[in-house]
Amino acid sequence: MSCSPFDLKDYYFEELGGPERNEMEAHVAQCRACREELQRLRLTGTTLLSLREEEIPRRIAFVSDPVFEPSPWRRWWSGFWNTPARLGFGSAALVSAALVVFALVRPAPVIQYAQAPAPAVQTASAPTALPPADMQARIDQAADRAVAARTKQLVDDLAAERQKLLLVAAELDFASRREQVRTVADLGYGPPRPAGEAK
Amino acid sequence: MIFRAVEDGDLIRQASRGNVEAFNLLVSRWEKRVYNYLLRLTANREDALDLTQDVFLKAYQNLRKLDDAARFAPWLYRIAHNEAYSMFRKRRPESDVADLPPAATDEGITVGGSPVFPVELSLAVASALERLSPEQREAVTLKIYQGFKFEEMAEILSCPVSTVKSRLYTALELLKTELAPIEARGVS
Numbered sequence: 001m002s003c004s005p006f007d008l009k010d011y012y013f014e015e016l017g018g019p020e021r022n023e024m025e026a027h028v029a030q031c032r033a034c035r036e037e038l039q040r041l042r043l044t045g046t047t048l049l050s051l052r053e054e055e056i057p058r059r060i061a062f063v064s065d066p067v068f069e070p071s072p073w074r075r076w077w078s079g080f081w082n083t084p085a086r087l088g089f090g091s092a093a094l095v096s097a098a099l100v101v102f103a104l105v106r107p108a109p110v111i112q113y114a115q116a117p118a119p120a121v122q123t124a125s126a127p128t129a130l131p132p133a134d135m136q137a138r139i140d141q142a143a144d145r146a147v148a149a150r151t152k153q154l155v156d157d158l159a160a161e162r163q164k165l166l167l168v169a170a171e172l173d174f175a176s177r178r179e180q181v182r183t184v185a186d187l188g189y190g191p192p193r194p195a196g197e198a199k
Numbered sequence: 200m201i202f203r204a205v206e207d208g209d210l211i212r213q214a215s216r217g218n219v220e221a222f223n224l225l226v227s228r229w230e231k232r233v234y235n236y237l238l239r240l241t242a243n244r245e246d247a248l249d250l251t252q253d254v255f256l257k258a259y260q261n262l263r264k265l266d267d268a269a270r271f272a273p274w275l276y277r278i279a280h281n282e283a284y285s286m287f288r289k290r291r292p293e294s295d296v297a298d299l300p301p302a303a304t305d306e307g308i309t310v311g312g313s314p315v316f317p318v319e320l321s322l323a324v325a326s327a328l329e330r331l332s333p334e335q336r337e338a339v340t341l342k343i344y345q346g347f348k349f350e351e352m353a354e355i356l357s358c359p360v361s362t363v364k365s366r367l368y369t370a371l372e373l374l375k376t377e378l379a380p381i382e383a384r385g386v387s
Contacts, residue, residue, distance in 0.1 A: 009368050015349055044375045048343050051324045056234040057244060060226050060252055062259060064219035075217050
């Protein structure tokens with residue numbers, strides 16, 4: 001256990017601040033045990049320093065070859081893109097520019113609805129004007145024709161539906177009769193069975 | 200004409216603009232220290248030299264990412280630390296790097312020809328360092344031999360300052376015990 005106010009090794013390695021160092025100096029001057037411990041540390045340090053540094057066997061030098069030397073522009077460019085933040089910002093700017101260019105070069109597609117072919121009347125000569133009476137007569141005629149055609153269509157549809165219903169009714173009647181015959185047969189009515197046949 | 204010492208910061212700024220000669224000057228200032236740091240970690244001169252070259256190549260490639268030139272030393276040693284441990288993992292992928300024993304060397308790490316300290320003292324120190332765990336040895340290397348502050352060591356090793364201090368102080372206690380007989384014979 002050390003009686004010093006601070007770590008003696010910190011003091012030996014000169015890692016203490018000014019006030020602490022002064023305090024330690026005063027303590028070491030008075031404390032024999034700490035003085036001896038400090039002396040042992042210094043002796044160990046001196047012993048360790050007996051192992052001198054060696055000279056490097058071969059000097060290291062780099063050669064600048066103009067062939068491999070990057071141009072100032074390349075150095076600036078590589079230095080500019082050296083940081084990830086710049087790289088990310090540049091990538092985002094590039095994507096944004098690409099989107100803008102794409103939007104300008106290729107505008108949004110216009111949805112074109114299918115249009116009915118223009119009537120031949122429009123492409124042909126302009127229609128001749130009719131008197132209102134004739135126009136009304138023609139409209140009435142056209143309406144009558146349309147109503148007659150529609151009525152005929154309905155009558156035909158009704159007849160077809162009636163035919164279908166009749167067929168269905170006949171099917172039902174046939175099925176009902178067949179069911180009745182089967183019921184009578186199950187009750188044992190019918191022609192006599194041959195003799196000896198088991199019931 | 201005014202002469203002034205060219206600071207590392209000036210060289211770093213010029214090198215980051217593509218001035219290879221400025222970077223070579225920077226390398227000449229730091230290569231010995233980085234080599235010795237890696238030599239302590241690997242205990243192998245060839246590995247240390249190869250790793251030193253890789254460290255400076257990687258440093259040149261990433262120099263623009265260094266925001267504060269004043270933090271060059273911890274940044275460079277961080278690269279060296281990563282390169283060394285990457286090599287350890289490649290060689291022993293099946294085991295944890297922290298559990299790796301120090302590389303056994305027959306000759307130890309010799310002193311660079313200084314007559315002041317005997318060879319046996321250097322061998323004893325090298326042997327004592329090799330008995331430490333890799334983390335403890337690295338902490339001792341960064342503090343004793345490279346002179347980094349605790350905050351810088353924490354940055355290099357990517358761990359809290361408390362962890363750095365714990366590793367270093369535990370290593371110092373072990374080294375005191377290991378080196379006590381040598382010290383008793385007289386090292387001044």
